[in-house]
Amino acid sequence: MSSNNNNLTTSWGAPVGDNQNSMTAGSRGPTLLQDVHLLEKLAHFNRERVPERVVHAKGAGAHGYFEVTQDLSKYTKANFLSEVGRRTPMFIRFSTVAGELGSSDTVRDPRGFAVKFYTEEGNYDLVGNNTPVFFIRDAIKFPDFIHTQKRHPQTHLKNPNAVWDFWSLSPESLHQVTILMSDRGIPATLRHMHGFGSHTFKWVNAEGAAVWVKYHFKTEQGVKNLDVELAAKLAGENPDYHTEDLFNAIDKGDFPAWRLHVQIMPVEDANTYRFDPFDVTKVWSQKDYPLIEVGRMVLDRNPENYFAEVEQATFSPGSFVPGIEASPDKMLQGRLFAYGDAHRHRVGANHNSLPINRPKADVKNYQRDGAMTHGNNGGGSVYYEPNSYGGPAESAQNKPAPFEVSGLADSSAYDHNDHYTQPGDLYRLLSEEERTRLVRNIVGAMAPVERDEIKIRQIGHFYKADPEFGQRIAEGLGLPAPSNP
Known part of the structure; x- marks a missing residue:
């Protein structure tokens, strides 16, 4: 039964008689345990924050669309890239990397650039940064690297000794360190910076032919950076400067936009290129592999609720769609596991069923139960596979393209070590x-x-x-x- 009143209720829908005074034994108390409304309010308040992200804790987000401007179906069968003029809704989250949830926007740090495309074939997440490279090239070093960016376990202060000790013992970091310490280390706003997929990915077309690909989002607002002194001033006076700028720009109709370009490398070139094309600390020369425009991303709608959309948004570089696959990039390979695992820990086993993460495409699988289960949990339908009851089944045409592997199973470094x-x-x-x-x-x-x-x-x-x-x-x-x- 629906009601037109505006009565405050408990979470189970019962009307609340008094929201100003707890139930006590007399006017001075003590408070009674039977005040279930008080207990619910306090218990829910204690749980209003999911654990913050270990990295990329501070972020801002926006909704928008991606529109294809050039047909590249000869390279990929991804449906959302298949037709000039096709628009796909998307959500983006920008972030700093090392700071906590309440840290300043204007610190010297890479910026996360995570895009979720709600395609007809499922969600495709491109989880990159505003730099084309990264500090390390093997996921086994990532926890140690991030530890150096966090606080000292005794003083609880940032620790430059750890930062530079690690970098000096990891020469592969030099390229990213140089970018970070340049003017680009502190963007003027989130609108005035480029974005990159950073990793190498694989595109596969309808015939099964593959190419290697790198993504470049070029800002239409132009690249602008902050002066060091101004950045420090803003960090103290308005630590949410970038978050505020993005919201206000969209709110007044000044919609930021980026042009997505890709570099395409023939599969066979990976064996002869002068740098290992899967090493995320290196770039491909644009003279060797020129930028090809794919489409345009426009941000035109602010979130209605920061927590529900920006904080609970989960992205994983392992969220692929047919036509886009992983490369042997060692950092990417580790992230394929780590991101989804982090979301299951931080938000819950069913994080993908939250509205901000839920795909527009129908979800049909045999996953059941767990925290935050939405809907009817599959009802009484078949809950295993293979089965004889007509449940969802695999589609062979959507298998990833096969690829050759060779060599000894060993803890091996990249063959190429020119970090300079x-x-x-x-x-x-x-x-x-x-x-x-x-x-x-x-x-x-x-x-x-x-x-x-x-x-x-x-x-x-x-x-x-x-x-x-x-x-x-x-x-x-x-x-x-x-x-x-």
């Missing part, structure tokens, strides 16, 4: 003013490190990338440049 050419090239592309700011930022970040051996080891990496680069940082820190790096 690309950051050196990046340094030499910068103007003198940009180089000066880059060096200043690095010197400022390394100055608090207590042990000179860590500083000297890191200077050696900068020197190998470009002697001038290492020399200027050594001078800034008052340390000798390596004579034989």
Whole structure:
């Protein structure tokens, strides 16, 4: 029975007679345990926060659409990319990486760039950053890396000793460190930065032919960055500056947009390219593999409720659709497990059934029960497979494309270990003013490190990338440049 009144109720729908005073024995109490409304309010309040994300805790999000502008069906059979003009609803979450839920938006940190496409074939998540590379290239190092970005277990303070000790002992981080310490390390707004899938992925067309692909979202607002002093000022005065800017821009109809481009590499090139194309600490030269436009992403609607949409949104690089598959990228391979597992822990086993995560496509499987089960939990239908009762069955045409594997089962590193050419090239592309700011930022970040051996080891990496680069940082820190790096 429906009612037109506006009575406050408990979670089970019973009307509440008094929401201002708890039930007590007399006016002075004590409070009675039988006040079930009080107990429910307090118990629910204690549980109003799901555990924050271990990384990417602070974020902002928006709804929008993706529109195809160029037919690339010769490369992929993904339905949402199959027709010029096709629009797919999507949701995006931007975030900082290392800080807690209440940290500042304007710190020097990579920005998460996670896009959920609600396609007719299921949700496709592209979970990247605003940088084309990452600090490490093997998922086994990820927990250690993130530990260095978190707080010291005794002082509970950020720990530059751990940060630079890890980076100096992990030379593959040099490319990302150089980007992070450049002007791009602090975007002016979330609207004024590019986004990248970062990893290499595989596209497969209707005939089963495959190519390797990298994603680039190019902002139509132009790239703008924050001055270091202004960023620090904003961190103290308005730590939610980026969140506020994105909401206000969309609210007033100034809808931010990005053009999605891809780089396409023939499968056979992976064996001969001068860098390992699956190493996420490296980029593919756009001279070798030019950008090809795919479509346009527009953000045109703010969330109605931050918790329900932005905080409970879950993304996984393992959420593929037919025509898009994984590559052997070791960081990606680890993320295929880690992200879904984090969501099951943080939000719940049925996180994908929440409205913000629920696909537009019909979900038909044999998963049952668990926390936050929605709907009728499959009712009395068949709950196992294979079965003789006409339940959902596999479709062979949607199997991932086969690929060859070879070699010994061993704990192996990548064969390619040139960690210096690309950051050196990046340094030499910068103007003198940009180089000066880059060096200043690095010197400022390394100055608090207590042990000179860590500083000297890191200077050696900068020197190998470009002697001038290492020399200027050594001078800034008052340390000798390596004579034989």
